[in-house]
Amino acid sequence: xxxxxxxxxxxxxxxxxxxxxxxxxxxxxxxxxxxxxxxxxxxxxxxxxxxxxxxxxxxxxxxxxxxxxxxxxxxxxxxxxxxxxxxxxxxxxxxxxxxxxxxxxxxxxxxxxxxxxxxxxxxxxxxxxxxxxxxxxxxxxxxxxxxxxxxxxxxxxxxxxxxxxxxxxxxxxxxxxxxxxxxxxxxxxxxxxxxxxxxxxxxxxxxxxxxxxxxxxxxxxxxxxxxxxxxxxxxxxxxxxxxxxxxxxxxxxxxxxx
Amino acid sequence: xxxxxxxxxxxxxxxxxxxxxxxxxxxxxxxxxxxxxxxxxxxxxxxxxxxxxxxxxxxxxxxxxxxxxxxxxxxxxxxxxxxxxxxxxxxxxxxxxxxxxxxxxxxxxxxxxxxxxxxxxxxxxxxxxxxxxxxxxxxxxxxxxxxxxxxxxxxxxxxxxxxxxxxxxxxxxxxxxxxxxxxxxxxxxxxxxxxxxxxxxxxxxxxxxxxxxxxxxxxxxxxxxxxxxxxxxxxxxxxxxxxxxxxxxxxxxxxxxxxxxxxxxxxxxxxxxxxx
Numbered sequence: 001x002x003x004x005x006x007x008x009x010x011x012x013x014x015x016x017x018x019x020x021x022x023x024x025x026x027x028x029x030x031x032x033x034x035x036x037x038x039x040x041x042x043x044x045x046x047x048x049x050x051x052x053x054x055x056x057x058x059x060x061x062x063x064x065x066x067x068x069x070x071x072x073x074x075x076x077x078x079x080x081x082x083x084x085x086x087x088x089x090x091x092x093x094x095x096x097x098x099x100x101x102x103x104x105x106x107x108x109x110x111x112x113x114x115x116x117x118x119x120x121x122x123x124x125x126x127x128x129x130x131x132x133x134x135x136x137x138x139x140x141x142x143x144x145x146x147x148x149x150x151x152x153x154x155x156x157x158x159x160x161x162x163x164x165x166x167x168x169x170x171x172x173x174x175x176x177x178x179x180x181x182x183x184x185x186x187x188x189x190x191x192x193x194x195x196x197x198x199x200x201x202x203x204x205x206x207x208x209x210x211x212x213x214x215x216x217x218x219x220x221x222x223x224x225x226x227x228x229x230x231x232x233x234x235x236x237x238x239x240x241x242x243x244x245x246x247x248x249x250x251x252x253x254x255x256x257x258x
Numbered sequence: 259x260x261x262x263x264x265x266x267x268x269x270x271x272x273x274x275x276x277x278x279x280x281x282x283x284x285x286x287x288x289x290x291x292x293x294x295x296x297x298x299x300x301x302x303x304x305x306x307x308x309x310x311x312x313x314x315x316x317x318x319x320x321x322x323x324x325x326x327x328x329x330x331x332x333x334x335x336x337x338x339x340x341x342x343x344x345x346x347x348x349x350x351x352x353x354x355x356x357x358x359x360x361x362x363x364x365x366x367x368x369x370x371x372x373x374x375x376x377x378x379x380x381x382x383x384x385x386x387x388x389x390x391x392x393x394x395x396x397x398x399x400x401x402x403x404x405x406x407x408x409x410x411x412x413x414x415x416x417x418x419x420x421x422x423x424x425x426x427x428x429x430x431x432x433x434x435x436x437x438x439x440x441x442x443x444x445x446x447x448x449x450x451x452x453x454x455x456x457x458x459x460x461x462x463x464x465x466x467x468x469x470x471x472x473x474x475x476x477x478x479x480x481x482x483x484x485x486x487x488x489x490x491x492x493x494x495x496x497x498x499x500x501x502x503x504x505x506x507x508x509x510x511x512x513x514x515x516x517x518x519x520x521x522x523x524x525x526x527x528x529x530x531x532x533x534x
Contacts, residue, residue: 144365150361150365152351155379155383156382164367164382165367168367246412
């Protein structure tokens with residue numbers, strides 16, 4: 001019989017939720033809320049549009065910061081491919097930038113961009129930039145030099161090399177970086193909202209806690225969790241499509257010895 | 259130097275290396291490390307030249323210079339009567355689309371199927387003509403990969419990848435094909451099959467081939483002429499015409515009456531020439 005690991009996971013999840021519910025029945029729901037209360041509140045907030053109102057701000061900030069960080073990070077790493085001296089200089093400075101905790105820069109971003117979404121986008125972008133930059137750089141370094149030589153002999157221009165050899169070789173590394181970056185992007189937006197905001201899922205959590213409304217805090221947490229899981233799943237599907245060549249088993253495949 | 263006689267002597271040479279030298283880390287004469295020096299070689303149109311040599315004699319370096327992935331430090335390369343490379347000229351790989359290069363590794367693009375790999379060099383120059391596509395299809399069939407054309411390289415065996423690499427280079431249709439120990443890493447059975455296939459393809463395609471090998475049998479079975487490089491820096495120490503009639507069977511080449519003479523001459527040269 002085939003062992004189905006999802007049954008084990010569902011059982012463990014149900015047990016944890018049951019324990020949470022039981023604890024809240026025994027000790028009172030004041031500090032820890034309860035799964036039933038959270039589910040009821042999510043349903044009502046989804047119905048009256050509150051969840052979407054706050055959720056879309058968080059999503060927009062995370063998405064904007066993601067694009068503004070990932071695109072320059074990827075492009076800079078690709079551009080440094082042919083300039084090892086510049087690369088070493090940039091790497092030295094980037095190491096310092098990477099070392100600064102990004103949340104410590106929030107006061108500066110608020111000073112520059114105000115308390116609106118701009119500061120959150122900047123926070124997300126700085127965090128994502130470094131993640132994508134370093135993973136793309138790893139990919140650029142791993143490009144097979146012999147493959148480049150072969151394609152050069154076929155008369156490829158520098159642009160064709162970049163498009164047909166370097167870029168496809170970098171994509172797996174880029175996806176590795178993006179998988180790490182997605183939760184970071186949401187986390188950055190949430191942290192920014194907790195520090196100063198009047199909308200968004202981070203604001204919901206902060207507001208709930210200051211109002212001793214633990215159910216609202218858990219609603220924010222569960223929503224964020226759902227968003228991150230959904231985005232990660234979407235990224236996995238995209239990766240499976242794009243990197244088809246790594247795992248491909250065409251339908252008509254015969255055994256190699258046949 | 260008498261240019262006129264020189265030109266006459268090599269009237270039919272397609273590819274000519276004149277006083278070719280390659281030196282890594284050029285600088286003060288004492289520090290310069292010459293890999294090749296004063297190499298003269300003329301290869302005629304449609305000729306199959308096998309290249310042998312002690313290790314470190316610069317066989318692969320010679321191919322890299324001809325492929326123009328490496329610029330020579332001395333001498334010049336003449337192709338079709340035109341100087342295409344030489345001392346002081348930058349290496350221009352792929353210029354003129356005259357050279358195909360099959361390396362020891364198959365160097366297929368792992369993210370492309372066999373068919374897309376074969377078509378890849380053709381698409382670099384724009385939309386390939388219908389006749390080129392037809393030619394590529396025929397070549398894929400000839401190397402026995404017709405039913406594998408939709409597969410990715412990692413799904414194929416080493417011998418099949420080598421065949422795909424060969425089909426790709428021939429589909430690109432360069433007049434000169436360089437091969438650097440292409441069958442070195444294969445088992446004896448597959449190697450013999452590929453040698454026979456290569457001879458058949460060479461007979462139908464009429465390419466000029468420069469083929470590096472470390473296997474004396476292979477050098478004799480395939481080539482019209484064997485060239486042996488020896489020493490450090492490497493020089494041409496033997497050029498021998500291989501007069502075994504074609505078509506040849508690589509597996510039974512040792513039965514040819516003149517085989518032993520060629521074998522001994524080459525082996526003696528490789529053994530003796532290895533010493534400074």
